[in-house]
Amino acid sequence: xxxxYLKDYEPPAYRIEQTQLHFALHEDYALVTATLSxxxxxxxxxxxxxxLHGQALKLxxxxxxGNTLGEGTYVIDEAxxxxxxxxxxxxxxxxxxxxxxxxxxxxxxxxxxxxxxxQCEAEGFRKITYFLDRPDVMSIYTVTVxxxxxxxxVLLSNGNCVATEALASGRHSATWHDPFPKPAYLFxxxxxxxxxxxxxxxxxxxxxVDLKIFVEPKDLDKCDHxxxxxxxxxxxxxxxxxxxxxxxxxxxxxxxxxxxxxxENKSLNIFNTSCVLASPDTTTDAGYQRVESIVxxxxxxxxxxxxxxxxxxxxxxxxxxxxxxxxxxxxxxMGSRTVKRVEDVTVLRxxxxxxxxxxxxHPVRPDxxxxxxxxxxxxxxxxxxxxxxxxxxxxxxxxFRRGSDLYFQRHDxxxxxxxxxxxxxxxxxxxxxxxxxxxxxxxxxxxVSASGVYDEEAxxxxxxxxxxxxxxPGQTDKQPVVIPLAMGLLGDAGNLPLRLEGELPDTETSxxxxxxxxxxxxxxxxxxxxxxxxxxxxxxRGFSAPVRLDYPYTRKDLQALISHDADGFVRWDASxxxxxxxxxxVQAQLDAGSEPDVDPLLIDSxxxxxxxxxLDPAMVAMMVTLPGENYLAELASHTGQADVDGIxxxxxxxxxxxxxxxxEQWQSLFGRLHSVEPYQASGPEIARRSLCNAALGYLSADxxxxxxxxxxxxxxxxxxxxxxxxxxxxxxxxxxVQRDAALAxxxxxxxxxxxxxxxxxxxxxxxxxxxxLSRVQALMAxxxxxxxxxxxxxxxxxxxxxxxxxNFHRRDGAGYRFLREQVAVLDGMNPQIASRLLGPLTKWxxxxxxxxxxxxxxxxxxxxxxxxxDVFEVVSRSLA
Ligand code: B3K
Ligand code: ZN
Numbered sequence: 001x002x003x004x005y006l007k008d009y010e011p012p013a014y015r016i017e018q019t020q021l022h023f024a025l026h027e028d029y030a031l032v033t034a035t036l037s038x039x040x041x042x043x044x045x046x047x048x049x050x051x052l053h054g055q056a057l058k059l060x061x062x063x064x065x066g067n068t069l070g071e072g073t074y075v076i077d078e079a080x081x082x083x084x085x086x087x088x089x090x091x092x093x094x095x096x097x098x099x100x101x102x103x104x105x106x107x108x109x110x111x112x113x114x115x116x117x118x119q120c121e122a123e124g125f126r127k128i129t130y131f132l133d134r135p136d137v138m139s140i141y142t143v144t145v146x147x148x149x150x151x152x153x154v155l156l157s158n159g160n161c162v163a164t165e166a167l168a169s170g171r172h173s174a175t176w177h178d179p180f181p182k183p184a185y186l187f188x189x190x191x192x193x194x195x196x197x198x199x200x201x202x203x204x205x206x207x208x209v210d211l212k213i214f215v216e217p218k219d220l221d222k223c224d225h226x227x228x229x230x231x232x233x234x235x236x237x238x239x240x241x242x243x244x245x246x247x248x249x250x251x252x253x254x255x256x257x258x259x260x261x262x263x264e265n266k267s268l269n270i271f272n273t274s275c276v277l278a279s280p281d282t283t284t285d286a287g288y289q290r291v292e293s294i295v296x297x298x299x300x301x302x303x304x305x306x307x308x309x310x311x312x313x314x315x316x317x318x319x320x321x322x323x324x325x326x327x328x329x330x331x332x333x334m335g336s337r338t339v340k341r342v343e344d345v346t347v348l349r350x351x352x353x354x355x356x357x358x359x360x361x362h363p364v365r366p367d368x369x370x371x372x373x374x375x376x377x378x379x380x381x382x383x384x385x386x387x388x389x390x391x392x393x394x395x396x397x398x399x400f401r402r403g404s405d406l407y408f409q410r411h412d413x414x415x416x417x418x419x420x421x422x423x424x425x426x427x428x429x430x431x432x433x434x435x436x437x438x439x440x441x442x443x444x445x446x447x448v449s450a451s452g453v454y455d456e457e458a459x460x461x462x463x464x465x466x467x468x469x470x471x472x473p474g475q476t477d478k479q480p481v482v483i484p485l486a487m488g489l490l491g492d493a494g495n496l497p498l499r500l501e502g503e504l505p506d507t508e509t510s511x512x513x514x515x516x517x518x519x520x521x522x523x524x525x526x527x528x529x530x531x532x533x534x535x536x537x538x539x540x541r542g543f544s545a546p547v548r549l550d551y552p553y554t555r556k557d558l559q560a561l562i563s564h565d566a567d568g569f570v571r572w573d574a575s576x577x578x579x580x581x582x583x584x585x586v587q588a589q590l591d592a593g594s595e596p597d598v599d600p601l602l603i604d605s606x607x608x609x610x611x612x613x614x615l616d617p618a619m620v621a622m623m624v625t626l627p628g629e630n631y632l633a634e635l636a637s638h639t640g641q642a643d644v645d646g647i648x649x650x651x652x653x654x655x656x657x658x659x660x661x662x663x664e665q666w667q668s669l670f671g672r673l674h675s676v677e678p679y680q681a682s683g684p685e686i687a688r689r690s691l692c693n694a695a696l697g698y699l700s701a702d703x704x705x706x707x708x709x710x711x712x713x714x715x716x717x718x719x720x721x722x723x724x725x726x727x728x729x730x731x732x733x734x735x736x737v738q739r740d741a742a743l744a745x746x747x748x749x750x751x752x753x754x755x756x757x758x759x760x761x762x763x764x765x766x767x768x769x770x771x772x773l774s775r776v777q778a779l780m781a782x783x784x785x786x787x788x789x790x791x792x793x794x795x796x797x798x799x800x801x802x803x804x805x806x807n808f809h810r811r812d813g814a815g816y817r818f819l820r821e822q823v824a825v826l827d828g829m830n831p832q833i834a835s836r837l838l839g840p841l842t843k844w845x846x847x848x849x850x851x852x853x854x855x856x857x858x859x860x861x862x863x864x865x866x867x868x869x870d871v872f873e874v875v876s877r878s879l880a
Contacts, residue, residue, distance in 0.1 A: 115192025125184035188265030264301035280679035321384020338568035399429035489535035587650035618687035637846035659702035831868030
């Protein structure tokens with residue numbers, strides 16, 4: 001397969017001004033008639049051939065301005081249809097035959113259970129009809145969908161429904177018109193027997209918008225949360241970004257078989273059921289929050305993505321980074337900003353830092369790819385959002401808003417680049433973002449090392465900050481980047497006033513204990529004056545830049561930050577750093593064959609956090625939760641190689657120490673927080689449950705009584721959060737009989753709810769038991785499993801490979817072999833899912849004593865003939 005380069009971008013030679021589509025949907029085929037008004041773009045030579053994209057299409061007929069084209073007047077290969085000579089303006093009509101019922105890639109037009117649906121981003125439209133399937137070709141669509149009226153009473157596409165018709169033989173049709181020009185990737189169609197929940201929203205200018213969520217009839221009771229989230233998103237985007245919705249109708253459809261979370265098709269968002277349905281009985285708190293943020297994310301795309309779209313797929317972060325930033329701000333405003341930040345940073349540091357340090361490392365704006373589907377990554381999304389967040393920090397909220405207003409106004413209806421976004425921000429604010437642009441082109445996580453010297457006599461504190469970015473594949477030379485370093489200085493009684501050398505006292509702002517330093521060269525010094533005690537620096541507050549920060553904190557320093565820094569993020573981060581240090585100590589002790597000896601400082605510090613009633617319970621829950629094994633492995637592989645078993649044993653042993661040393665505290669926390677009041681998905685209630693269940697986890701790790709408590713909670717719970725937490729504790733810490741009985745009971749009661757079954761599967765795939773792999777194989781043979789359903793595949797195979805480190809990394813290599821075999825099978829059905837599952841194997845350089853076995857499986861895959869471009873690209877980059 002060929003590599004495509006950003007530097008080769010050329011504007012399209014032809015435009016498609018109008019697109020008329022007719023779909024005749026049948027059980028064993030579909031006919032798609034496309035009538036396209038095409039015009040050569042000014043400046044393109046008359047001799048320029050017209051090359052339309054098309055894949056897996058059977059051309060039935062083709063006409064140019066009404067004249068049928070005979071064979072020999074066009075050329076078809078497996079990826080395109082070429083017309084050598086065409087007029088400057090003409091109408092092209094094609095009829096193609098496709099087989100949605102056999103489309104297991106879930107890209108293009110396919111069937112999910114009994115409904116037809118589409119997924120076109122990034123390049124799926126070419127599996128529906130011949131077209132210029134690139135985001136800089138924007139067209140106005142009129143779409144007629146025709147199908148059996150009894151099986152498919154609901155027929156949807158983008159925009160407004162302009163006509164419906166009853167047809168012969170029990171068929172009917174609906175015609176939809178979308179007045180906004182859009183790229184093909186935003187096209188959508190749905191046909192099915194769906195029920196609907198309806199509501200409405202009045203926009204800031206007083207327009208009434210009909211909101212509809214279409215689901216299978218059995219799921220009608222699970223739509224309220226998504227609907228509320230949608231209305232909150234619409235209001236928030238008006239208030240925070242000045243963005244009003246632009247059509248009179250907004251539809252969401254829930255689909256069972258879906259490759260990712262959801263898709264922002266113009267006015268017809270299509271969602272994975274797992275990201276839209278929510279009910280207390282089937283959905284955990286985390287699930288509720290995911291629904292809220294994904295509904296918001298897709299809605300926000302209506303401006304950041306649809307009204308202003310991407311020129312080419314290298315610019316993907318233009319819409320994704322910006323929209324993730326927008327949805328994160330929304331979630332922060334709806335709940336706790338610090339909690340949301342901690343959750344996002346955990347993902348970033350665990351997954352994105354690992355991606356940036358591995359063979360798949362790429363810049364936020366990649367410069368080449370084989371298969372664009374492989375670039376919907378944590379780097380493009382989450383690091384992309386961090387880049388937008390840094391612009392927000394550097395400009396300040398007001399200038400940032402002026403910048404986004406200018407961006408939307410300047411580029412409405414256009415397909416643009418990341419550079420256009422940065423320029424709008426610069427033009428509106430007057431802030432020079434010259435060097436800042438490196439964040440878009442340079443891959444790798446910058447390493448920032450800081451050190452401080454206090455001069456008692458001079459009353460100064462000198463902070464020295466150095467940065468370097470390690471080389472990444474294909475990018476050996478790295479330049480310094482612009483790092484907004486939010487910070488403060490912590491003294492005995494609280495944060496100290498800050499004055500930099502040379503500043504006059506009157507330049508101090510109202511909050512003079514906090515500021516953002518701009519670090520933009522390899523090494524810099526900042527001298528603070530008037531510092532009358534030796535401070536502990538509070539650095540990278542709010543995680544103000546996506547960097548690895550290294551400061552030689554003592555454990556006392558960390559304890560001081562944990563107990564009284566003004567920044568919630570720093571307090572949490574210090575609690576994690578302390579835990580990391582202690583876990584590493586224990587790992588070394590276990591390695592040396594000695595008894596683990598957990599530093600009492602950690603125990604004291606956790607006890608103090610539990611006792612601190614000024615803290616949000618959700619913060620306490622996060623501060624008393626030990627860093628995850630994948631994060632610990634990422635840290636270890638940064639400086640050497642990770643010992644998965646050692647990490648697991650050490651973390652368990654520290655958890656046991658905390659469980660037993662603080663058993664009374666966990667007991668009283670649980671007693672105080674446990675409740676059987678009716679479920680509410682409110683912030684305070686979610687926070688309460690998170691801490692209560694953290695306590696339950698420690699209690700069940702500590703004693704059989706704790707396991708009994710978990711069992712009782714599992715059986716008595718009136719909501720999925722508490723039920724699953726109980727089940728999980730029993731499954732981890734109970735005996736075999738308790739575990740198997742509880743798991744069987746859960747399936748028995750909930751087998752009719754696919755989304756509950758998925759959580760049941762996932763929990764088991766992640767259990768760190770010795771027979772985990774055979775359990776996983778048994779789950780795959782279970783009736784509840786289906787290899788064609790991505791949610792099931794992720795719940796079992798994905799969860800095992802990325803959430804069960806000790807078993808995936810079994811010494812005998814059986815975990816690796818299993819994953820390779822599954823990927824090979826899945827690649828023939830659904831290349832996007834196959835390629836995504838491969839992620840854990842690509843990290844083969846990180847694991848002590850395992851690298852050769854992991855690499856051997858990648859080599860085995862590389863030798864398979866007929867690999868998809870998706871899997872081929874990941875395998876070949878990982879082995880390079
Ligand atoms: N834009 C889609 C992702 C499409 C992925 C295609 N492989 C969802 C989102 O980011 O909103
Ligand atoms: Zn998105």
